[in-house]
Each structure stands twice: as structure tokens, then as C-alpha cells.
Amino acid sequence: MALVVVLLILLYLLASVRILRQYERGVVFLLGRFAGVRGPGLTLIFIPVLQMVRVSLRTVTMQIPSQKIITRDNVSIDIAAVAYYHVTDPEKSVIAIENVYNAISQISQTTVRNVVGRFSLDQLLSDTASINDQIKNVIDLHTEPWGSQVTAVEIKDITLPENMQRAMAREAEAERERRAKIVAAEGEYQAAVKLGEAADIIAQHPVALQLRTLQTMAEISIEKNSTIIFPAQFMTTVQEAIAALSRDTAPR
Numbered sequence: 001m002a003l004v005v006v007l008l009i010l011l012y013l014l015a016s017v018r019i020l021r022q023y024e025r026g027v028v029f030l031l032g033r034f035a036g037v038r039g040p041g042l043t044l045i046f047i048p049v050l051q052m053v054r055v056s057l058r059t060v061t062m063q064i065p066s067q068k069i070i071t072r073d074n075v076s077i078d079i080a081a082v083a084y085y086h087v088t089d090p091e092k093s094v095i096a097i098e099n100v101y102n103a104i105s106q107i108s109q110t111t112v113r114n115v116v117g118r119f120s121l122d123q124l125l126s127d128t129a130s131i132n133d134q135i136k137n138v139i140d141l142h143t144e145p146w147g148s149q150v151t152a153v154e155i156k157d158i159t160l161p162e163n164m165q166r167a168m169a170r171e172a173e174a175e176r177e178r179r180a181k182i183v184a185a186e187g188e189y190q191a192a193v194k195l196g197e198a199a200d201i202i203a204q205h206p207v208a209l210q211l212r213t214l215q216t217m218a219e220i221s222i223e224k225n226s227t228i229i230f231p232a233q234f235m236t237t238v239q240e241a242i243a244a245l246s247r248d249t250a251p252r
Helices: 002-016 090-095 100-116 121-126 128-146 162-204 206-222 234-249
Strands: 017-020 024-030 033-038 041-044 050-056 060-070 076-087 148-159
Touching: 002 017, 017 024, 024 090, 033 090, 050 090, 060 100, 060 148, 076 100, 076 128, 090 128, 100 128, 100 148, 121 128, 128 148
Parallel strands: none
Antiparallel strands: 017 041, 024 033, 024 050, 060 076, 076 148
């Protein structure tokens, strides 16, 4: 009889052994009342007097399902996001809320819809990082009493209607054409300025025009063309160029 009792005690002790991993905490209840939080390692839970709920402290990746949202400028879009959170207070995460994951999931969907709806489509596409921070801060305010902290929220997918995609494609194409025309106009303006400066210099030195003519003829001859066109005033200008050179080289 004594052996049976000893065996029963041993079996009870074995059944009371609990091992908590490094990332786990155990919320212990004594006859239904909170009795403390157990750390990682070996611990004994004497059932039914004691009960323990395991709580993981690791960061949880939670998918926020895609949902339809109307932006401030009345554009209907589908947005999917992802949130990262972890438990900071095991006691609150067990006592203050029934299911932390479901609660954060629901409040995240509502917050994404409310925050994104306050922005226009252009702001949503260009300032996503700031919007992510605003969503995270709002969710974190709700989850703090539950012993959880939201570390990040990222909008990972924005789906636009087909007509809006076509309109944005046309807008982008028109913007590229506008920039191309501006660049071409700036090039023409700079070329005109340089040509004007060159014309002023040639006006001050008429011989330069004749030298430029000779250079152009030399370039034409390199191409092995069978026909070379001489300007009508070529001989006159050549004589003027020779006379000017003679004046410049004559002894004074």
C-alpha cells in the first residue's frame, strides 16, 4: 500500500513539472487568483491548486488582410499591411484581454482604414513611411493596456482600380514628355546664346568668317564629295582676307 502511495506521489510530481523556454513566461494562478509570473527553466505547478498560462515574448508577425479603403480624394483602393508586435507584460496579456492576437488584428484593420482614409492617393504613394508611423502609434495606444507593444506597421501592397492605373500611366507619360520638351528648349536656348556670342566675335573680326568658310570647305572635301559649292563672294572675301593679312604683317 505504501508503495502505491509513493508511486502516486511520484507520478503527481512528474505531472507537475513544467519547463519554460527562454522566450516564454508562465502566468500562475493560485485557486483562480493571480500568483505571479514564472521565468524560464524548471518549475512545478501543483494541479488543481495552481494553474499556469504560457506566454511567448517573441515578436509576432501579423498579416493585416487586404481591405477596400476610400481615400480623401474619393479613390477606392485595396490595401494590405503587416504588423509586428510582442508581449511586454505577460500578466496584462492574460488578464486584461482574452486573445491578444485577435484583438490586435481587429484594431489594426480598423486603424489602417481610418488613418489611410484621411490622406489623398498622392500622399499615400509619396509619404508611406510617415503614414506607417501614424498607424503604428495609434495601434500602440490601444495595445499598451493589453501588455503588448507594436514595433512596426508596414503597408506592403496598394492595389489601384484599372482606370486609375491607366490615368496615372498617362499622367506619367505626359510628365516625361513635358520634361523632355523643357530639356530640349533649354538646349536650344543655350545654343542660341553661344551662337550669338560667336556672331559678336565674328563681327569684330571679319577674317574669322572667311577662315570658318575655308574650314567648312576642308571638312566637305574629307567626305570625298564630287561636288563642292563655293559662295558667290568667295573670291572677294579671299582677296579681303589676303589684304588684311598683308596689312597685319607689313612693317610699321
